[in-house]
Amino acid sequence: MTVAVNTRAGAVSADTVETLIRARPATAVAYVDLDHAIVAKTTVDGGVAVIDIPRRRRDDISFLVRIVDQIGDRERVVILGPGELRLELEREYVSVYHRPDRLVDVEPARRETGGSLISRLAELSA
Numbered sequence: 001m002t003v004a005v006n007t008r009a010g011a012v013s014a015d016t017v018e019t020l021i022r023a024r025p026a027t028a029v030a031y032v033d034l035d036h037a038i039v040a041k042t043t044v045d046g047g048v049a050v051i052d053i054p055r056r057r058r059d060d061i062s063f064l065v066r067i068v069d070q071i072g073d074r075e076r077v078v079i080l081g082p083g084e085l086r087l088e089l090e091r092e093y094v095s096v097y098h099r100p101d102r103l104v105d106v107e108p109a110r111r112e113t114g115g116s117l118i119s120r121l122a123e124l125s126a
Contacts, residue, residue, distance in 0.1 A: 026075035029120045030067060031112035032089050033081050037063075039070040040117035042125060050114040064092040073097055076124055078105045080112055 028041035037053040051070050055063050067089060071077055079090050094100045104124065 027077070027121060027125045028071045028074045029078040029080070029117045029124060030071055030089065031080045031117055032064075032067060032085050033111065034058075034085065037067045037070075037081075037089075038112060038114050038117055039067065040114060040121045041071065041074065042121065048118055048121065050118065052114070064089055065096075068093050068096050073099075075102060076104045077102050078120060078124055079103065080117075080120075 026042065028039060030037060030039045035055055037055075039049075039051045039053065041049055041051075043049050053063070053066050053070060071093065077093065079086055079093070081089070090103060093103065
C-alpha cells in the first residue's frame with residue numbers, strides 16, 4: 001500500500017488510511033483556487049495519492065486541463081473551491097469525460113490541505 005503525501009498535505013490518521021485501503025480506486029477529491037489545486041485520489045494498489053498542481057501564471061490555460069488529468073476518469077468526484085473557478089473546473093471535467101453524474105458534490109470551501117482532502121476522500125470511499 002502506498003500513501004503519497006507531499007509537504008503541503010498535512011497529517012493523516014491511521015483510521016483514515018485504513019478506510020481508504022478497503023476503497024476501490026474510483027474516487028477523487030479536488031480543491032482549486034487561484035494559486036494551485038490539490039487532488040487526493042485512491043490508487044489501484046489501495047493507497048492514496050495527493051498531488052499539488054501549481055498555477056504557472058494567471059493566464060495559464062492548461063491549469064484546469066492538468067487538474068482534470070490528475071483527477072482521471074473516476075466514478076465519484078468531489079470538487080471544492082471558490083465560486084467561479086470551481087464551476088470552471090466542473091465544466092472542464094464534464095467536457096472531457098461527459099459524465100456529470102459522477103460529480104457527487106461541487107461546493108464552495110475554505111482553503112483546503114491535502115490532509116483535509118484525504119479525510120473527505122475516506123468519507124466518499126466508505
